[in-house]
Amino acid sequence: MDKLGALKMFVVTAQLGSFSRAAEQLGKTPSALTKAVNHLETELGARLFERSTRRISLTESGRLYLETARQVLQRLDEAGEEIEQLQHGLRGSLKITAPLAYGQAFLDQVVGGFLEQYPQIDLQVDLCDAFVNLLESGYDLALREGHDDLPGLIARVVGSNRLALCGSPEYLARKGLPVTPQTLDQHEWLLYRHPLLSREFWWVERDGQRLSLPQPQTPRLRSDNYDLLLANALAGRGLLHTPLWSAAPYLADGRLVQVMADYDIDPDSFGPHILAVYPSHRRATAKVLAFIDYITAYLADPCRSELAREGRQR
Numbered sequence: 001m002d003k004l005g006a007l008k009m010f011v012v013t014a015q016l017g018s019f020s021r022a023a024e025q026l027g028k029t030p031s032a033l034t035k036a037v038n039h040l041e042t043e044l045g046a047r048l049f050e051r052s053t054r055r056i057s058l059t060e061s062g063r064l065y066l067e068t069a070r071q072v073l074q075r076l077d078e079a080g081e082e083i084e085q086l087q088h089g090l091r092g093s094l095k096i097t098a099p100l101a102y103g104q105a106f107l108d109q110v111v112g113g114f115l116e117q118y119p120q121i122d123l124q125v126d127l128c129d130a131f132v133n134l135l136e137s138g139y140d141l142a143l144r145e146g147h148d149d150l151p152g153l154i155a156r157v158v159g160s161n162r163l164a165l166c167g168s169p170e171y172l173a174r175k176g177l178p179v180t181p182q183t184l185d186q187h188e189w190l191l192y193r194h195p196l197l198s199r200e201f202w203w204v205e206r207d208g209q210r211l212s213l214p215q216p217q218t219p220r221l222r223s224d225n226y227d228l229l230l231a232n233a234l235a236g237r238g239l240l241h242t243p244l245w246s247a248a249p250y251l252a253d254g255r256l257v258q259v260m261a262d263y264d265i266d267p268d269s270f271g272p273h274i275l276a277v278y279p280s281h282r283r284a285t286a287k288v289l290a291f292i293d294y295i296t297a298y299l300a301d302p303c304r305s306e307l308a309r310e311g312r313q314r
Contacts, residue, residue: 004076006036007069010048013037014058014066040065078285091120094287098143100127101226105246106299107143114294121287129224134279141288142277143295145270152280156292159274159299162244163265166256170236179239179259181213188238189219190229196269202241203266211263241265245274245299274299 013022013033023030041048048062058066081092098107111125126139134142135152145161165179177183193199201212220238223229226246233240234255242256250256276292278284284292 004073006040007073009033009036010040011066011069011073013049013056014062017056019056081285090118090287090290092287093122093124094141094291095124095126095139096141096143096291097126097128097132097137097139099145100129101230101243101246102143103127104227105243110295110298113298114291117294118287118290121290134277140278140285141291144275144277145267145273146275147271147273153277154280154284155275155277156296157273158276158292158296159245161267161270161272161274163241163267164244164247164251164258165239165260165263165265166233166242166247166251166258167239168234168236168255169257171233171238172257172259174236181211181260184213185216187216189216189221190232190238190240191215191219191222192226192229192241193222193224198268203268204260204263205266206263243267 009022009026009028009032012026013019016022016025019030019033019037022028023033026033037048044061044065046061047059048065049056050059107125107127111123115121115123132139132142143158144155167179171188172179175187177186179187199215201214204211204213221229221232229240230242230246232238233242234250239259244251247256247258251258276295278288
């Protein structure tokens with residue numbers, strides 16, 4: 001019997017929990033799937049499914065075998081795709097997830113340029129702030145902030161996640177008060193709320209000295225949506241801690257001004273880097289590596305702020 005075909009039938013049956021539904025999806029008969037699974041069980045000397053008249057469920061051996069079978073089939077698919085791309089160039093689909101704030105800040109430019117450079121690649125880009133389990137979701141790649149010691153995942157640094165404290169020229173002129181550690185509680189604040197961030201203080205460093213600065217407990221606006229906060233910072237409604245990857249074009253065109261620039265702000269649990277992350281059990285395909293290389297070069301380009309500004313003015 002075709003071993004690879006039997007593995008595929010086993011995997012689909014396990015995913016759907018039914019021989020009949022799996023047979024319908026694969027265009028086979030239920031008896032063909034039963035025969036394939038029986039062949040695997042005989043070869044292994046262990047039962048893969050517990051069967052009853054109403055349902056089937058994986059045995060402990062079946063759960064172990066399913067994980068390996070999925071990886072085998074996936075690696076073979078990837079190898080076939082890589083061979084095709086060696087012959088015909090990069091092509092196929094690439095599925096990416098990233099935080100919402102990356103979209104307008106730089107990902108729209110990255111995606112547009114990447115599609116132009118690789119016209120035979122189709123992208124699916126899903127923006128959401130919810131945690132996505134890459135080991136189960138089917139995404140090829142995730143862009144994240146954080147640390148690169150992630151179990152079961154390979155993380156490549158593609159950019160910096162440095163923070164800046166910013167306000168609009170209009171706000172700073174209206175307030176007429178310098179921004180220093182001593183005057184923070186006299187300013188109007190736009191605060192980003194996130195479960196990973198402290199609600200009581202910020203850590204900063206200056207001249208090798210680490211300091212804790214208290215957060216205002218009655219900000220002018222607080223939200224878990226960064227884009228909303230950024231819009232209000234640009235409108236002159238207060239100070240905002242913003243990643244430099246987001247603030248760069250507004251600092252370049254003067255719509256935002258960085259204050260307390262000699263203080264390094266700790267990004268807290270978000271970590272110091274923007275990461276491209278993919279599962280460690282999957283070898284990075286040429287498409288994934290091409291996207292990682294493209295976004296790394298884009299974020300490292302000192303001219304990208306000017307390009308982004310020109311794009312908004314058109």
